[in-house]
Amino acid sequence: MIKRLRGRKCHHKCDIHGEPCTVVLRYKDKKIQKTVDALRAISGAPLHTEDSDHYCELCALAMRQNRPLNAFARNSRGVVYIKNAGKSRFFENDEGELEMIEEEE
Ligand SMILES: [Zn+2]
Ligand SMILES: [Zn+2]
Numbered sequence: 334m335i336k337r338l339r340g341r342k343c344h345h346k347c348d349i350h351g352e353p354c355t356v357v358l359r360y361k362d363k364k365i366q367k368t369v370d371a372l373r374a375i376s377g378a379p380l381h382t383e384d385s386d387h388y389c390e391l392c393a394l395a396m397r398q399n400r401p402l403n404a405f406a407r408n409s410r411g412v413v414y415i416k417n418a419g420k421s422r423f424f425e426n427d428e429g430e431l432e433m434i435e436e437e438e
Contacts (some may be wrong), residue, residue, distance in 0.1 A: 352389035
């Protein structure tokens, strides 16, 4: 379960999907901001600026699943699906929510 942290988000759009960037530039919670700054210093990660690559929700979803960033797309009804998948692993339930089909191992 990922806690949604409040903060100021980047207002740019992702190049791949044209959706709003979800990168948080500055957290409201000072303690969290300190931790983020410290981690960035250790890893040497560059600051997220307008020249950075912008990541939208679909990019983040792909990164979490180790897929190429352009693996996901959104259809005209706002439903997220995997592009070029042999068979769709998502289906819409009766409420129009997206559900992932469990992979068989
Ligand atoms: Zn951004
Ligand atoms: Zn994106």
